Amino acid sequence: PPKGAPNVLLIMTDDQGYGVCSTFGGVIPTPAMDRLAKVGLRYTQFHSTALCSPTRAALITGRNHHSSGFGVISEQATGYPGYDSVIGKDCATIGEILKENGYATCWFGKNHNTPTYLYSVAGPFDQWPSGMGFQYFYGFMGGETNQWTPFLFRDHTAIFPWEGKKNYNLITDMADEAIKYMTELNAAAPDKPFFLYYVPGGTHAPHHPTPEWIAKMKGKFDMGWNAMREQILANQKKLGVIPENTQLTPWPDDLPKWDTL
Numbered sequence: 001p002p003k004g005a006p007n008v009l010l011i012m013t014d015d016q017g018y019g020v021c022s023t024f025g026g027v028i029p030t031p032a033m034d035r036l037a038k039v040g041l042r043y044t045q046f047h048s049t050a051l052c053s054p055t056r057a058a059l060i061t062g063r064n065h066h067s068s069g070f071g072v073i074s075e076q077a078t079g080y081p082g083y084d085s086v087i088g089k090d091c092a093t094i095g096e097i098l099k100e101n102g103y104a105t106c107w108f109g110k111n112h113n114t115p116t117y118l119y120s121v122a123g124p125f126d127q128w129p130s131g132m133g134f135q136y137f138y139g140f141m142g143g144e145t146n147q148w149t150p151f152l153f154r155d156h157t158a159i160f161p162w163e164g165k166k167n168y169n170l171i172t173d174m175a176d177e178a179i180k181y182m183t184e185l186n187a188a189a190p191d192k193p194f195f196l197y198y199v200p201g202g203t204h205a206p207h208h209p210t211p212e213w214i215a216k217m218k219g220k221f222d223m224g225w226n227a228m229r230e231q232i233l234a235n236q237k238k239l240g241v242i243p244e245n246t247q248l249t250p251w252p253d254d255l256p257k258w259d260t261l
Contacts, residue, residue, distance in 0.1 A: 005101075005102070005103070005193040007193050007194050007195075007196075008098070008103075008193075008194070008195045008196070009196050009198060010059075010094075010195070010196070010197050010198065011033070011198045011199075012056065012197075012198075013200060013202075013203045014052060014110070014201060014204035015052075015203060015204050015205075016203045019229075019232040019233075019235075020203075021033060022034055023037050023042065024042065024239070024241050025233075025235035025236035025239050025241060026232055026235070027220055027221070027231065027232065028217075042239070044241050049065050051072070051073055052112045052143055052204075053070045053072070053073040053074045053085065053112045054070040054071065054072065054073070056070075056112055056113050057069065057070035060093040060095065060113070060197070061087065061091045061092070061093050061094075063091055066082035068087050069081075069082060069083070069084050069085055069086045069088060069091075070087075072085075073143060074112060074114065074115060074142070075116055075142070075143060077115065077116070084115075085113075085115045085116070086127060087127065087132065092133070093132045093133050093134075094195070095107070095129070095133030095134040095195065096132060098133070098195045099133045099134075099135060099195075100133075102193070103192070103194060103195045104135060104136075104185055104189070104192050104193070104194040104195070105133055105134045105135050105136070105194070105197075106134060106135065106136040106137070106138075106178075106181055106194065106195070107134040107138075107197045108137075108138050108139055108174050108177060108178045108197070108198050108199065109138075109139045109140070109197075109200050109201060110139060110145075110199040110200070110201045110204075111129055111137070111139050111140065111141050111142075111199075112141075112142060112143055113132070114127045114128050115127055119141045119142065121156060121157065121158055125156055128156065130156070134197065136155065136181065137155050138152075138153075138174070138178075139152070139174075139199065140152050140170075140201065143204070144201060144204050144205055144206065145170070145201060146206060147169055147170045147171060147202060147206065147208035148168060148170075148208055149162050150162070150170045152170070167210075169208070169210050170200075170201070170202075171200055171202045171209075171210075174200060178198060181196075182194065182196070224259065225258050226251070226257050226258045227258070229248060230248070233246065233248055
């Protein structure tokens with residue numbers, strides 16, 4: 001890679017709006033991401049397909065989701081071009097490109113871009129992260145998994161790190177594993193740049209936060225969704241991530257307002 005090539009961390013979370021985390025005006029504190037944004041950039045023009053697999057395919061290939069085989073989520077794939085949940089060889093992922101340019105590439109967390117009929121240790125693995133240019137994978141397959149007893153793989157091997165651990169939680173485990181990987185990589189090859197694709201499943205159903213995190217958030221949402229969206233809008237204008245003249249979408253009549261409940 002070029003001398004001084006930057007390390008790259010790509011974080012993707014599920015089923016949450018643009019204004020959820022504090023980095024973009026939300027009420028959920030994300031201080032580490034806030035610090036990163038303050039020394040870099042807040043990107044404000046991201047296209048979402050509003051579905052898990054398709055958005056992910058578009059993000060890691062840089063192409064329209066139909067061009068990369070994901071017109072729908074992998075569980076609903078059909079045998080037609082653009083909808084077969086197979087990323088073609090003409091759609092190199094960012095992992096493949098960076099790997100071929102000297103990066104260490106790794107993927108932690110949710111993999112929703114492998115066809116469902118390949119979810120086993122029998123392979124083939126060309127549509128697994130290893131076949132997409134990611135040299136190390138620690139995560140789960142499919143749209144969602146239990147955060148206490150996850151459907152977990154290390155590369156191509158099924159693993160069960162929660163066995164015998166009373167307080168195991170995948171979100172915590174993923175963070176520990178990612179830190180461990182980067183520590184070992186830095187010890188072995190400090191000059192080698194890395195690309196880390198970090199994809200937790202904690203904001204997707206099933207929602208399984210630890211008691212400590214439930215306690216941390218206690219009271220944060222007591223104002224209800226109507227007042228919260230006003231608060232988030234004001235925060236976003238203050239941060240400059242939306243134009244000053246932005247208006248909230250009118251509240252639909254068929255959705256109850258918080259104070260009627």
